[in-house]
Amino acid sequence: MPQTKPDILSILRGEHVRFLRLQFTDILGLNKNVEVPASQFEKALDGEIMFDGSSIEGFTRIEESDMLLKPDYDTFVVFPDELEDPRRGRVARLICDVAKPDGTPFEGDPRGILKRQIERLQKLGFDNLYAGPEPEFFLFTRTPEGLPTTETHDAAGYFDLAPIDKGEEARRDMVNVLVAMGFEIEASHHEVAPGQHEIDFKYTDALKAADNITTFKFVVKRVALTHGLHATFMPKPIAGISGSGMHMHLSLFKKGENAFFDPKGQHQLSKTALHFIGGLLEHADGMVAITNPLVNSYKRLTPGYEAPTNIAWSASNRSAMIRVPARRGVGTRAELRMPDPSCNPYLALAVMIGAGLDGIEGRIEPPPPIQRNIYQMSVRDRRKHRVRELPGTLREALEALQKDRVVRNALGEHAYEHFLRAKRIEWDSYRIAVHQWELDQYLAEY
Numbered sequence: 001m002p003q004t005k006p007d008i009l010s011i012l013r014g015e016h017v018r019f020l021r022l023q024f025t026d027i028l029g030l031n032k033n034v035e036v037p038a039s040q041f042e043k044a045l046d047g048e049i050m051f052d053g054s055s056i057e058g059f060t061r062i063e064e065s066d067m068l069l070k071p072d073y074d075t076f077v078v079f080p081d082e083l084e085d086p087r088r089g090r091v092a093r094l095i096c097d098v099a100k101p102d103g104t105p106f107e108g109d110p111r112g113i114l115k116r117q118i119e120r121l122q123k124l125g126f127d128n129l130y131a132g133p134e135p136e137f138f139l140f141t142r143t144p145e146g147l148p149t150t151e152t153h154d155a156a157g158y159f160d161l162a163p164i165d166k167g168e169e170a171r172r173d174m175v176n177v178l179v180a181m182g183f184e185i186e187a188s189h190h191e192v193a194p195g196q197h198e199i200d201f202k203y204t205d206a207l208k209a210a211d212n213i214t215t216f217k218f219v220v221k222r223v224a225l226t227h228g229l230h231a232t233f234m235p236k237p238i239a240g241i242s243g244s245g246m247h248m249h250l251s252l253f254k255k256g257e258n259a260f261f262d263p264k265g266q267h268q269l270s271k272t273a274l275h276f277i278g279g280l281l282e283h284a285d286g287m288v289a290i291t292n293p294l295v296n297s298y299k300r301l302t303p304g305y306e307a308p309t310n311i312a313w314s315a316s317n318r319s320a321m322i323r324v325p326a327r328r329g330v331g332t333r334a335e336l337r338m339p340d341p342s343c344n345p346y347l348a349l350a351v352m353i354g355a356g357l358d359g360i361e362g363r364i365e366p367p368p369p370i371q372r373n374i375y376q377m378s379v380r381d382r383r384k385h386r387v388r389e390l391p392g393t394l395r396e397a398l399e400a401l402q403k404d405r406v407v408r409n410a411l412g413e414h415a416y417e418h419f420l421r422a423k424r425i426e427w428d429s430y431r432i433a434v435h436q437w438e439l440d441q442y443l444a445e446y
């Protein structure tokens with residue numbers, strides 16, 4: 001990876017790059033970019049490219065409309081030719097931090113918000129939070145006009161070795177492009193539902209993991225398009241079959257060693273791990289609006305599809321919100337299972353760190369792990385085991401967010417207020433819509 005401006009300039013020249021894309025995300029996690037031609041490369045690398053922030057969701061404050069893009073040189077990559085047709089000129093990208101005209105970081109920039117949380121944990125002596133995401137998505141066909149459908153091509157199930165179909169072909173190309181862009185792919189497979197896929201990449205530090213997730217979503221959508229397919233990270237596109245999650249494997253490292261592992265600890269977990277898990281459980285309701293931000297997210301969080309509905313942890317059971325996989329040593333980790341891939345990965349990781357650090361600082365002991373299938377526990381049993389329910393709708397999630405100081409502090413006032421405002425509008429527009437379900441139930445009957 002090039003570290004210096006001269007390195008990057010010489011690659012840009014050597015590879016005949018014609019356009020440089022300066023990327024960042026809005027508060028909803030949508031990829032935004034400003035593309036500059038070769039004449040502007042130096043200026044771009046110096047962080048002097050300005051854009052109008054008032055047109056970006058969550059950045060909207062008139063007095064702050066001019067913003068600067070400060071590139072992170074470590075994120076430099078030339079797009080492989082499968083991604084951008086080289087006949088129109090080669091394209092490279094840099095992921096950027098957003099700054100105000102005076103050069104100071106913009107408080108509402110999701111990447112900056114995550115960086116602030118990482119700094120907090122580094123002040124406590126940790127190297128970093130390591131995160132391994134497992135994003136799932138659907139591949140659907142498009143109409144002849146190019147509009148997305150919810151139809152799939154395949155009839156294959158989990159891990160099936162079906163004869164190669166369009167979806168498999170597309171997924172293989174996605175993996176090739178991701179590898180060419182420096183991803184270390186650990187696994188790629190068909191998921192439970194028809195048309196559903198998962199690609200897992202190797203865990204890395206929180207900032208890079210969030211950058212990777214944004215890049216991943218962009219690549220998956222783009223490659224699907226070249227196959228005439230539509231890739232969607234919508235959490236529950238079809239009722240009655242599995243939705244798409246994005247489990248997040250998390251561990252803290254200190255002085256190069258996994259700080260979650262303690263061979264003598266309870267479950268061979270350190271106090272740090274237990275308290276971190278305690279914090280995640282404590283703030284799960286407050287966090288869920290960020291990790292599961294759509295009206296539709298809560299249609300995935302229903303019993304029976306390996307998506308959690310209760311706030312509990314387990315050493316093995318996949319119905320729990322946090323699972324601690326059996327691996328110990330360097331692979332010791334907690335798997336947070338409620339997030340879905342529609343979240344803004346920067347904000348999601350920021351609130352995970354905020355919640356986990358609150359657990360460490362407040363020495364929050366998690367309740368005992370639940371080893372049974374939680375879907376099958378009675379209400380009384382759940383109460384006895386201190387198992388709370390996750391918010392069941394976006395509205396409940398927003399109410400929980402409002403009450404959670406720790407999560408709000410992790411986001412910062414600017415992002416919190418803008419997020420809440422945007423999501424209230426989304427909820428209201430859903431609430432007043434008349435859905436097909438209501439017509440099916442009531443139109444004839446009443």
Ligand code: ADP
Nearest residue numbers: 130131132133201202203249250251330331333
């Ligand atoms: P599952 O059994 O839930 O399908 P996988 O084995 O597919 O889990 O996913 C494992 C994920 O965990 C990968 O992204 C991997 O890189 C990540 N991982 C492995 N070790 C660690 C660690 N110490 N910290 C964080 N993530 C890790």
Ligand code: MG
Nearest residue numbers: 134187198200
């Ligand atoms: Mg997996």
Ligand code: MG
Nearest residue numbers: 134187189200
């Ligand atoms: Mg697996």
Ligand code: MG
Nearest residue numbers: 134136191198
């Ligand atoms: Mg999966």
Ligand code: MG
Nearest residue numbers: 134247248335
């Ligand atoms: Mg998993």
